[in-house]
Amino acid sequence: MAQVGRSAKPNDVTTYLIRRVAQAILMLVIVSMVTFSIFFVVPRLAGGSAENLAARYVGRTAGEEQIAQAAERLGFNDPLPVQYGRWVKAIVVGAEYDYGPGVEHCPAPCFGYSFLAQTPVWPDLVDRLPVTASLAVGAAIIWLLGGVSVGVISALRRGSFFDRAAMGVALSGVSLPIFFTGLLTLYLFSYTLRWTSPGASFTPFTANPAKWAYDLLLPWVTLAFLFAAAYARLTRAGMLETMGEDYVRTARAKGLPERVVVTKHGLRAALTPIVTIFGLDVGLLLGGAVLTETVYSLPGLGKYAIDAIGSNDLPRVMGVTMLAAFFVVIANLIVDLLYAVVDPRVRLN
């Protein structure tokens, strides 16, 4: 296919990038405002006051005075914009926190201190990110390779036993909730057959790479199963479409080896939607694979988010939401740029 039009000038690319980055930042700001507001507005709608909100962050038999102190300490008595402004300021310049015998400086980016645990949020996020990243990246590689391969083979052997079996398995992978498959695989592979680690096993990569992989094997495969199914079906559909195109027939007629026809001409065109979705999926997962982390008891961002939401711990909720939003936005950006690389038609539009 001949390239049409002029090639993209550096100015165009720079402008495009700047515009996209600005959009990304704006998106993050909006997400933060919305999350912040929901946390405070919803209880107000139910008739709550600053004291009622503060009552959740004090002990079991806290008196009125203690609750009032907590409301003051956590800043609930200030207007919402002031509280939000304080939060933004902390991210940019840091903040000071009274831990009892003294005052601690929380350097930027300071995502605040947990209302309940009184520990800083940012170190928690940094600590938990490798767990989620390990889970996401490992599973992503497996599902991409596995799903795409199965999809390609299914498309090429359309109607065969392999095709039907593969798509059947794919259907179950998409339909079965991870909570179910997770508990089942743990019971079967970890506790009955003893082939894999029990739940709540995570070894950092830097401590022992082999054990890191062994501990994550079951969560990787289970999570990948869920996604691979979708990718197999997508790839199959895409391949069926592209392999039926005229230019593929032409390529074959030219005498190219089948392998080249499939990969360079068929698959490459079918990859575009795969790339898009892959980027989004990985971006989302980096924000926390909530169900997988919960089922396998992995101390990642997803588990952190669920615990924070369950205990109404705003600073933690804000921290993990912003990080998740950041990953999704970045993933979107990368996907859009990759799109241009994979599909020349987009490059010049």
Place this chain on the structure above:
Amino acid sequence: MRKRLVTAAAIGAVLALGLSACQSAPSPDTENPVTPAFDAANGQIFNPSDAKGGTMKFAISEDWDSVDPGDTYYGLSWNLLRLYGRSLLMFKPAPGAASQELVGDLAEGPGTPSDGGRTWTYTLREGVKFEDGTPVTSADVKYAVLRTVDKEVLVNGPTYFGDFLNLPEGYQGPYKTPDMNTDSAIETPDDRTIVFHLKQPFGGFDYFAWLPATVPVPKDKDTGVRYKEHVVSTGPYMFESYEEGKGFVLVRNPHWDPATDPNRPALPDRYEITLGVEANDIDNQIIAGTLHVDLAGTGVQPATMSRVLTDPELKAQADNPSAPRLWYTSINPKVAPLDNIECRKAILYAADRTGYQAAYGGEFAGGDIATTLLPPQIPGYQHFDLYPAGPDNKGDLEKAREALAKCGHPDGFATKMAYRSDRPKEQATAESLQQSLARVGIQLTLVPLPTGDYFSLYAGRPSYRDSNGLGLMTNGWQADWNDGFGFLSQIVDSRTIRESGGSSNLSVYIPEVDAMIDQAVAETDKAKREQLWGQIDRRVMEEAVILPGVYSKALTLRGKGLTNVFINEAYGQYDYMMLGLEQP
């Protein structure tokens, strides 16, 4: 919400299976306490041993407030922290009623009262050291207690010391008012003596001395809210690592001297505690043998319960401890027609007690049908049943109708019942009462309320519950410690009710009871005090403002390879300090 329905149906099926499968299991083998049998660790020691070594693995599905002994209010935490902290006194670590006795831990023994119970003196044991070899002195205990007074910094723990000590006016704790003289509250005449001065006499002060707030804290190592990141140990184990929200590891404390500690066997070499493990996975891991104990101690999940009750081998690995906890329903005397005692009595007579029990999970996982406020393991408990529910415990409808006639509503009346919306057992209770009370014409409209705000905003707020006509409200209470004050003071004293909300007392407004509480609090004679609490229990029940539900029980699993297992009734859980491991 298909998934929710499926889950609910599954749980329902499981419960039905569990209840129907209550086959009799071999009774605990007291002759040979090593053969696994159902409830073998309840009332005696299962698999006694003094073999040392091994790594103990604990896990729990959620985090608790803090590992800092001065900043925690969970029974499981108070049970566990005895591994790394020594408070002045300890409940005797023995099975059965023996654990009601307070014995010396850091102190040589119970305190000596003087000044009519306003002053209490304790003598510390000799030779106790912190993990760095520094000797523990009475000043460290004084500091530990005083730091808990600052509820702005250490928000979680109980407030008994702040409420009862004769602290100087304006004292706000050692962080804000470090230079104030606090000798009016606590004196340390020498390194081994500590004297507490109270605002008013309190006969049960030994229970305060038992509180983890008396675990010594070295002032120069105190980092306030961050102290939990490295608690300085006085117990047989110390922190090797601590990861917020993830878990921690305890290893042997080289400066713990067993000669100073007759209570602790300190058998394992190491403890690994993991937080945030999925609840069903904990049960599966205990069964598979990769985990020893579920720290929560509240019993197995519904899915595991049916397996345990129907599989004889698993059932022999299970115990059925009672917790000092009562699940009950408050009957609001401020809402008509419940302002008439006979209408309240009608509810007590008509309620189906077996339905209440089933709502909480039946006889094993729910508990025993309650007829008093005090659970049986609380000293002072007297059995009585003022409102017998018929021979089958399903309610005495005839007496209920008589009461209704006396209160002027012979055909019944309508009122509202509130419950915590995300607690399925409370919803089941509400539905059960709705059905059983309808038999005599009492119509209940059910009102689900958010759990987080239940006491602060809704049921616990007098203006809300009265103006919204909440006649019945689900409730539950666990004793801070096993005596009348620990159990009853927060739930039957009308002076704990605040207009701003937050009290657990939703329905008891009896001035006579308040006076009886004051009398019991001041009584230094233990036997007399316990009798008074028993009388308070009865007096409250006579007023018909509480419908007792069940004395809580749980179905717990003993991990494989555990030794020295028994339920410590002070906690209603396995005694975490005493457990050991079978050696290969």
